[in-house]
Amino acid sequence: MIGLPSATRPTDLADVRVTNLALVLRHVRAHAPCSRADIAAATGLNKATVSSLVTDLIARRLLRESGLVGSRIGRPATMLTLEGMPYAAIGIEVGPDHLTAVAVDFAGGRLLTWRRAAPAPSAPAGRTVAAVAALAARAVGKVTGQGRTVLGLTLGTADAAHDGLGAQVNRSLHDPSFEVVVARAADLAALAEQREGSHAGSDDLVHLRGGAGVTAGIIAGGRPLRGARGLAGSIGHLTVDPDGPRCDCGRRGCLDLSLGLPALFRAALPTDETPADWGAGVERLVTLARTGDAIAVAALAAAGARLGDAVRALADVLDPSVVLLGGALTPLAPWLVPAATARLDDRHVVVAASTVEPHAVALGGAALALGRLEAGALP
Amino acid sequence: MIGLPSATRPTDLADVRVTNLALVLRHVRAHAPCSRADIAAATGLNKATVSSLVTDLIARRLLRESGLVGSRIGRPATMLTLEGMPYAAIGIEVGPDHLTAVAVDFAGGRLLTWRRAAPAPSAPAGRTVAAVAALAARAVGKVTGQGRTVLGLTLGTADAAHDGLGAQVNRSLHDPSFEVVVARAADLAALAEQREGSHAGSDDLVHLRGGAGVTAGIIAGGRPLRGARGLAGSIGHLTVDPDGPRCDCGRRGCLDLSLGLPALFRAALPTDETPADWGAGVERLVTLARTGDAIAVAALAAAGARLGDAVRALADVLDPSVVLLGGALTPLAPWLVPAATARLDDRHVVVAASTVEPHAVALGGAALALGRLEAGALP
Structure with missing residues (x-):
């Protein structure tokens, strides 16, 4: 309801052409295979314009014709799809x-x-x-x-x-x-989530990424949210456990101290174990949790509750439809999500494992x- | 660095004209009085196009000529300004x-x-x-x-x-x-802040508004941030005081219980006083604080610290350049801001009283x- 996008630079005839070429490309990506008539109907461009744009995009080797499809009325339509080759x-x-x-x-x-x-x-x-x-x-x-x-x-x-x-x-x-x-x-x-994740196309989503620390990638109103200095989503020092251990930043209870891998390993792995690297530690943690190791399961539940507190703060500030757990949090999601969800009260936000890992970035x-x-x- | 705006509807020649008309209007609003040559230089449009657009905007009674200004070289330029009348x-x-x-x-x-x-x-x-x-x-x-x-x-x-x-x-x-x-x-x-507040033109700002509860209006990347269900900025239940009183929502330490007016009045006004309305209560609070009333000053400092915790969370998630205090928080800012700022550690965010109140909304x-x-x- 509030605000309209506004162009900040002048447009000319070439821009119109480019805008419409891009519009056709995006339509085909979302709806391929589709016909020239489909594109005209969906975009509001007239058929002659669509034909000209499609000819141009085929010449640029961004679209290709993928065959004929019969329609109920009239002659069969030539279908278009994205050209992958060039x-x-x-x-x-x-x-x-x-x-x-x-x-x-x-x-x-x-x-x-x-x-x-x-x-x-x-x-x-x-x-x-x-x-x-x-x-x-x-x-x-x-x-x-x-x-x-x-x-x-x-x-x-x-x-x-x-x-x-x-x-x-x-x-x-x-x-x-x-x-x-x-x-x-x-x-x-977060861009990968928006393009091909389980909630692709959502205009308001968060990819919450675990590793040594925790960071959020944010899509808000359909666009990446960057912040004044490019630091939006730097949530590792959100306070989630005020009675918790002291952080290097001087405060207690920062999210990184509950959900960062060093803290998780300290809380969940046997004290004599030092994993060779992050990946090995996460694998060990998953194995322990799968076998019902009481300490590991309790540690993950506690971390999941702190994760839930962080998601509550993200939900209150950003109102996303979904928070997807990425990085080291993806394999741990089966144990983290139930504890996190229990902290969300009546907030309408889904918490789920990312489906674009391990290649999201x-x-x-x-x-x-x-x-x-x-x-x-x-x- | 990430992402480009993308048009979601086709453009045609009429759109080009409208886009450029709007571009000229925005330039004149920001830089009036200015000449046709100034507009051409700043927008990249050629002078003939600018002349045609300006003629159109004068005919629509959105611009007017405001007189001649001599330039160092060449003939005096006719200056343009926004037309307020129609x-x-x-x-x-x-x-x-x-x-x-x-x-x-x-x-x-x-x-x-x-x-x-x-x-x-x-x-x-x-x-x-x-x-x-x-x-x-x-x-x-x-x-x-x-x-x-x-x-x-x-x-x-x-x-x-x-x-x-x-x-x-x-x-x-x-x-x-x-x-x-x-x-x-x-x-x-938040729109008023963006248009004419002390940080007008900032692409990333928050207007934090006090009253019975606390709400944030957010401008992110130059646009209003709305959220999936239009609830972005509903931060009254951010946890800022986990050992604080219990909230109706079932948890302890929600921001509203530190910074909402009922809580502020309870903490800062003499127990036998019940203000006639919000405005009268805030005025009384300001009077007490000005005269150095120990209880009122201490209550405002405590509330300011919780405000600082909320600003820290907003800064971590959104990375705004400034958080402006509006509504009932504006007159209380002299006592709230120092306590809030002390909680911000090394976060680069300014906290200041709104300059567009009491008419911001x-x-x-x-x-x-x-x-x-x-x-x-x-x-």
């Missing part, structure tokens, strides 16, 4: 344990999914950059070797503090024709580049 | 104690500011509707009597639960040619109608 987008998650690379074509087809061990945290910083650059070069080589043009490459990191990573990867790729972008992992994962990175195309940045 | 927008706050009506012209000039006592809460519901309808009819009569056309009328209520209020006021105005809209008070106040209501015009809904 273009690819690449996303790489730079995680604490692993590097994950994904490439997708414009039709949503998965071209590659690679997972590599990351250099140990103790290794020099240059090692991580080199490993990321090597993985990026191989992914680019793979899809260009298939004759595809890369639309963009996005690197997702736990925080945005990886200064220079994008520039270094860009340099190691010899200043390619596509853009290399670095973004926060949680923000990218990398997929979101690819989705970012595809989204630019569908917003009108046509190749 | 149009007016009306906002009415339906508050617990008062009804406040404001009308502004398109140039931002205030045409009327009226404040009336609201019917007592004990009065039948029909009395409030009748009082609002009478005030609306008088405001419409006043500005139309000046020869102005009304662009829109917005009613702001504490919650959106005033079902039927808009329809009844619309009926009592005999289905006028303009739209009658009902919106949440905090959402409208009514002004925001008028701003909503003006914003529709500037987004392209030209009269």
Whole structure:
């Protein structure tokens, strides 16, 4: 009811054409296969305009004709679908344990999914950059070797503090024709949820991501919520347990101290166990919980209640339709969700495991580049 | 860095014209007086197009020429400014104690500011509707009597639960040619902050509004944040004092129980005092605090700390640049802000008294109608 979107730059005839080309692309992505008449009916564009736009998009190799379908009246209609062949987008998650690379074509087809061990945290910083650059070069080589043009490459990191990573990867790729972008992992994962998660298309969702700490990626009103300094969703220091242990920040009961992996391992694993890495620790925790280990189950229930308190705060501020648990929280969701949901009182928000893990961040990175195309940045 | 706005409907030549007309209007509002050449330079539109658009806007009586200004080189330029005369927008706050009506012209000039006592809460519901309808009819009569056309009328209520209020006021105005809209008070106040508050133009701000309870109006990424069910900013039940008194919602320490007026009055006023209404209670509280009354000052400091905890949560989730205190919190800000700020640790968010009160909601209501015009809904 409140507010209208407003363009902040002038438009001209070329913009009109681009806006309408992008509109047709988005319609076909959502409804393929569909006919020119379907597009005209759904968009309000007249049939001659749609025909001209479709001809243009076929010439740009973004759409293709996929065959004839008979209709009840009149002659059979030629159906249209997205053309996957010519273009690819690449996303790489730079995680604490692993590097994950994904490439997708414009039709949503998965071209590659690679997972590599990351250099140990103790290794020099240059090692991580080199490993990321090597993985990026191989992914680019793979899809260009298939004759595809890369639309963009996005690197997702736990925080945005990886200064220079994008520039270094860009340099190691010899200043390619596509853009290399670095973004926060949680923000990218939220894009992946919006594009292909269990609640795809929802205009108001949160991807709550576990790891060493907890971060939220937020879609609000259909768009990523960034904040004044790009720090929206930095909720690791939300107070959820005022009588809990003291945090490095000086306060008690920060969310990270209930739901971050170090805290979870301390509370749930036998005291003589130190997991080799985050992934191994989470696996061990799942095994213990599955076998009904009382300490692990109780620790997860307690963490789930604190998670519920955090979701309550997110619900009160943002009113999302769903909060999806990603990262290390996904495999733990069966034990966390019931305890969290019990804290939500009458708030109408669903809490569920993400269905785009373990590739959410990398997929979101690819989705970012595809989204630019569908917003009108046509190749 | 993430995401691009995307049009969801087709554009045509008429849309291009309207988009550019609206762009010129917004530029002149922000920079008047300015010349056609200024507009061309700032918008990227060519001078012939700007001349044509300006001619159109002058014919629609949205712009006018305001005189010549000499420039260092070349002939003097004709300056343009917004035309205030032909149009007016009306906002009415339906508050617990008062009804406040404001009308502004398109140039931002205030045409009327009226404040009336609201019917007592004990009065039948029909009395409030009748009082609002009478005030609306008088405001419409006043500005139309000046020869102005009304662009829109917005009613702001504490919650959106005033079902039927808009329809009844619309009926009592005999289905006028303009739209009658009902919106949440905090959402409208946030629009007023964005348009003419101390941090006008900020893309990420919160208007935190006190009264019987506390609500937030949120601007995120330059747009109102609404949520999946229009309930974003309903933060009265954020947990800020887990050892505090029990709330009707079943939990302890909800923000309303620290910062809502009933709780503030209970904590800060002498036990034998029962204020006649919210406004009288706030005035009494300010008087006590000014004279250094120990109980009142301590109660406001304690409430300010809980306010700070709520601002911390808002900052972590939304990352706004500023949180402005509105409604009953504005006159109490001198005592609340220091205690709140002390709770913010290293969060980069300003907490300050709103400068658009006591008319923020009514002004925001008028701003909503003006914003529709500037987004392209030209009269």
